[in-house]
Amino acid sequence: MVSYSSYVLIAAAALLATCYALPKYPAIPGLPGIPRLSGRDDLKGQTRLSGFREASGSLVGPPRKQLTCPQGLPNSLNTELHKVLVNLKHRLSRLKGVLVLKEKIREVGEKILASNGEKVDFASALASCENARGTLATPMNEEENKAIMGIVKKYNRYAYLGIREGEDSGQFKYLNGTPVNYTKWHQNEPNGKRTEKCVEMYTDGNWNDKKCNLSRLTVCEF
Structure with missing residues (x-):
C-alpha cells in the first residue's frame, strides 16, 4: 500500500509537468512534431537545422499549424488534485502507523x-x-x-x-x-x-x- 501511494504521487507529478516539458519551437514544415531550429545555438557553436529549403530559398511544403498544449491544469482542478494528494498521504501515514503499532510491518x-x-x-x-x-x-x-x-x-x-x-x-x-x-x-x-x-x-x-x-x-x- 505504501508503494502504491508513491505511484500515485509520481503519476500526479507527471500529469502536472507534461505540458511544461514540451519544446517551445515551431515545427519543421512537412514534419509535424519536430522542432524547427535556426542559426547557431549555444552548444559549442554547432550549427542547427534551419528548416528544409529549395534552391530558391523558400520553405518546402505548406506551413503546418503547431501543436500546442494547455499551460497546466485549471486552478480549480489543480487545487482539488492537491487536496486529494494531501488527504491520501495523510490516510496512508495513519495506516502505516497502525500497522507498525500492531507489529504487522x-x-x-x-x-x-x-x-x-x-x-x-x-x-x-x-x-x-x-x-x-x-x-x-x-x-x-x-x-x-x-x-x-x-x-x-x-x-x-x-x-x-x-x-x-x-x-x-x-x-x-x-x-x-x-x-x-x-x-x-x-x-x-x-x-x-x-x-x-x-x-x-x-x-x-x-x-x-x-x-x-x-x-x-x-x-x-x-
Missing part, C-alpha cells in the same frame, strides 16, 4: 519489512514478495539485520534471506548478483560446500547456509 531506514506468516521454499517466498512489488528481506547492515530478526523472533521461525551462493563455492551474493558486503554467519558457517545454496536467519539473528527446498518464513522488504 517494521520500518528500518528507507525499507519497510513485512511477513505474511507463511512457511514456504525459497522460490515460493521470493515469488510471493515480488508479486507484492517487493523482494526477500536482505540485511545490508546490523540495523537491518536486527529489524528482520524482530520478525523472525515474533513468528519463532527461521526465515530465508535474499542471498544465494554464487558459482564459486562459499561466495554468497545478493539477488542482483553483487557480492554481499555485510554478513552475520553463525559460528563455523557457511559449511554447505555447494550443497546448501540459500541462506536462512536463526531467531538470534545469525545466518546459516541451507538448502533452498525447505519451508522457511517469508519476510519481504519494500
